[in-house]
Amino acid sequence: MENILTFDNVELYYDHVYALKGVSISVAQGETVALIGANGAGKSSILRAITGLSAIKSGSVHFMGERIDGRIAADIVKQGIAMVPEGRRVFPHMSVKDNLLMGAFTRHDKAGIKMTLDSVLERFPRLRERFKQSAGTLSGGEQQMMVIGRALMAKPKLLLLDEPSLGIAPKLVQDIARSIVAINRDEQVSVLLVEQNSRMALSISNRAYAMSTGSVALTGNSKELMTDDRIKEAYLGGV
Template sequence: MLLDVDNITLLYGRIQALHGISVTVEEGEIVALIGANGAGKTTTMRAISGLRAIASGRIRFNGVDITRMRADLRVIQGICQSPEGRGVFPGMSVKDNLEMGAYTRRDSANIAKDMEHVLELFPRLRERFKQPGGTLSGGEQQMLAVARALMSRPKLLLLDEPSMGLAPMLIQQIFEIITEINQRDGTTILLVEQNAQQALSRAHRAYVLETGKIVKEGTGRDLLHDPAVKDAYLGVA
């Protein structure tokens, strides 16, 4: 098992945001977390990446207990996040943004190879290579955020709302690239996404969160056809 999140709780002041969340991710999987706004999806992601400290429970990654490990050390362990809202460095070029993704690495030759690989995945970034990140469109910034995360050569790629604010055609394109990253490169992916249709169509397994609790789990296919999930998240009865 690559990631084992075991019964974690998390507090924002006196408010309990997560109530005993348990999630597992096997190597090579795409696992999705779906749910409405405020369900605890992004909070769970931040707990895994180390951006929010948990109150109780345990997180193990690749056999190592990382529960109290600093966020930057988790990146070195192999966890990298493409954050909600993209978080590109607006004054830095596309090239510099991508190089920032590899800041923990020292293998220059392989960094150059990976740069070429992400530019093949996202040809638009090659066209915008010298432009400041802040001048890119929303879709291009999302591509840059994912590509920057890939530059760390993650064992586990955390994608937080990759389709947020994108036009339907770009949403389809982003999810096709996510599938390619998983299938061609073998990268394990944990995906937080409000577009349940796309997420469940691509995921091997998924969890449904409501008010900081997991209320359903199963294969992506099973949840895609679950009547309650259809009614709540897919807009069909």
């Protein structure tokens, strides 16, 4: 499969502290790739570098064959990359409807936006039920569904997810995981998933990169990594 994203030998630092040390990853067209590892391992820094939120020191980022490092975030969204940030970051006093429509800010095709909105509401029926409610009144799980839906409103080719299970009730984590699988399968959207819940991430991805202090420690097929003793010990609690 052809790579939709190539992140090549990237270095990034904050206040002279290296966050990424020559990191290389890739995502193929139609693939779900997981980034696992502890806090501070560099997972979110990869997403920030892809989306233009943090400038890289060296290396390159290519999306669909074009170099995108150095471009502003709005241009990167227009090119086909959407991110679901850690911590959800909803507009709490705006309705669910208006929060979702914020995701289509780069689009001007009214009919297409309406079709995408209908598709999002079909995928997440709870959002239809709460369509006119203020986003701040939703549960954590419902808010996460909403911000995933908001990202889908941009009609991305690549969806970046930063800790989608964080702070979500355990019974809803499976719902979020199933929705990620369905989005990848049904809409042919490539997915780059950052998760501390390594077991969940490995169970729904094709490949994974295990991060450690700004570097890639291990990489491979997700199902094979699930049975790797090094992954079990360091990322799956030794079981």
